[in-house]
Amino acid sequence: MTTTLPLLPGSPPADDDLPAGAREHLTTTPFGLYVHVPFCATRCGYCDFNTYTSDELGPGANRAEYAGTAIAELSRAARVLGPDLPTVSTVFVGGGTPTLLPAEDLAAVLAAVRELFPVASDVEVTTEANPESVTPASLATLRAAGFTRLSLGMQSAAEHVLAVLDRRHTPGRAAQAAREAAAAGFEHVNLDLIYGTPGETDADWAASLDAVLAAPVDHVSAYALIVEDGTRLARRISRGELPMPDDDVLADRYVQADTTLRGAGFDWYEVSNWSRGDAARCRHNELYWANANWWGIGPGGHSHVGGVRWWNVKHPAAHAGRLAAGESPVADREVLDEADRTLETVMLGLRLRDGLPLTALSDAGRLRAADAVARGLLDPAAHDAGRAVLTDRGRLLADAVVRDLTD
Numbered sequence: 038m039t040t041t042l043p044l045l046p047g048s049p050p051a052d053d054d055l056p057a058g059a060r061e062h063l064t065t066t067p068f069g070l071y072v073h074v075p076f077c078a079t080r081c082g083y084c085d086f087n088t089y090t091s092d093e094l095g096p097g098a099n100r101a102e103y104a105g106t107a108i109a110e111l112s113r114a115a116r117v118l119g120p121d122l123p124t125v126s127t128v129f130v131g132g133g134t135p136t137l138l139p140a141e142d143l144a145a146v147l148a149a150v151r152e153l154f155p156v157a158s159d160v161e162v163t164t165e166a167n168p169e170s171v172t173p174a175s176l177a178t179l180r181a182a183g184f185t186r187l188s189l190g191m192q193s194a195a196e197h198v199l200a201v202l203d204r205r206h207t208p209g210r211a212a213q214a215a216r217e218a219a220a221a222g223f224e225h226v227n228l229d230l231i232y233g234t235p236g237e238t239d240a241d242w243a244a245s246l247d248a249v250l251a252a253p254v255d256h257v258s259a260y261a262l263i264v265e266d267g268t269r270l271a272r273r274i275s276r277g278e279l280p281m282p283d284d285d286v287l288a289d290r291y292v293q294a295d296t297t298l299r300g301a302g303f304d305w306y307e308v309s310n311w312s313r314g315d316a317a318r319c320r321h322n323e324l325y326w327a328n329a330n331w332w333g334i335g336p337g338g339h340s341h342v343g344g345v346r347w348w349n350v351k352h353p354a355a356h357a358g359r360l361a362a363g364e365s366p367v368a369d370r371e372v373l374d375e376a377d378r379t380l381e382t383v384m385l386g387l388r389l390r391d392g393l394p395l396t397a398l399s400d401a402g403r404l405r406a407a408d409a410v411a412r413g414l415l416d417p418a419a420h421d422a423g424r425a426v427l428t429d430r431g432r433l434l435a436d437a438v439v440r441d442l443t444d
């Protein structure tokens with residue numbers, strides 16, 4: 038059972054007293070930093086990320102001041118985790134739209150990471166970007182500052198699909214931005230796609246996949262459109278203006294993506310992620326999936342160190358205000374017990390190409406795994422070798438298999 042640590046009434050929780058147990062493997066466990074940038078030019082109708090279109094968010098929370106606030110939290114993180122600091126193996130700047138900030142601000146945040154933490158010589162440094170918010174000049178600045186990987190939200194190459202998703206870029210802009218990133222010397226470039234948008238046809242999806250393959254990218258993330266409660270998309274669907282994405286169509290689109298990407302030399306390594314070779318995998322996401330350690334900087338940032346999980350206050354003004362007052366921006370935290378950690382390991386590990394050892398499952402889970410092999414959802418040879426690995430059919434039903442093996 039998860040234990041929420043007791044907090045003093047009325048006082049924000051202090052993260053300065055990380056329990057001793059959480060530090061036990063701190064310097065030997067892979068460690069990553071996530072920096073959340075909570076700004077977007079406009080909100081896409083499907084998106085429920087913690088992001089704001091206004092620049093009037095309060096002192097320290099406006100775009101021009103945000104790098105300083107992120108750096109203040111980085112200093113705090115180094116103080117809390119020190120004196121024996123873990124070496125940073127990955128940095129991921131996500132959003133929101135990080136590239137709404139000047140490239141110099143993102144460079145300053147990365148420079149602060151290097152000043153405050155030991156950083157691995159082969160550190161992976163990713164920023165997410167919207168296709169319309171980068172230029173050859175901004176990409177050159179990011180590359181020179183040490184960013185190694187660019188992850189662009191493309192979503193679709195069909196104009197009418199982009200319109201339903203409220204995207205602001207033209208169909209060709211994402212591939213063009215990928216070319217600009219390659220020209221700027223980025224080692225790794227990813228394009229995000231969304232499938233199953235109302236009105237999208239098989240031909241639209243094929244054209245989106247072809248457009249990705251024509252771009253100089255070594256990584257593709259493809260997500261089924263999720264209709265999140267409270268979004269404009271959800272309201273349009275509930276009013277009957279748009280149909281709900283159909284499960285059979287989503288399954289067909291997934292198979293189409295996997296077949297096309299495999300045919301072009303990409304391999305899946307997590308249910309929604311494909312790379313050209315192992316070196317192109319996103320190591321930051323692998324660190325999450327392996328339940329390693331990370332610190333999430335920024336409003337709503339989530340962190341995990343040695344079985345303690347905590348999350349920051351959500352609003353940028355509250356986050357900046359706490360840091361400016363020298364207080365912790367943490368909203369709450371919990372300590373995971375052995376059962377929680379096992380459950381997370383199974384939920385995350387099963388979605389990976391390598392799967393997970395059957396010994397990670399409970400006795401009941403192992404019995405259900407044998408049944409899943411009989412139903413064609415888990416690979417029989419891997420099962421004989423002691424691992425639970427999804428088959429191609431199993432990937433289509435990954436969430437159901439996870440539920441089945443963990444119930």
Ligand SMILES: C[S@@+](CC[C@H](N)C(=O)[O-])C[C@H]1O[C@@H](n2cnc3c(N)ncnc32)[C@H](O)[C@@H]1O
Nearest residue numbers: 083084132133165166167190229260261262263
């Ligand atoms: C935080 S967004 C960052 C990328 C950048 N802001 C952009 O939109 O270009 C990361 C990715 O999550 C995916 N995503 C966000 N909301 C989604 C939803 N409701 N359903 C499916 N995918 C979603 C999109 O593919 C998006 O590119």
Ligand code: SF4
Nearest residue numbers: 077080081084132133
């Ligand atoms: S640009 Fe990206 S983060 Fe911003 S609203 Fe759209 S999908 Fe969400």
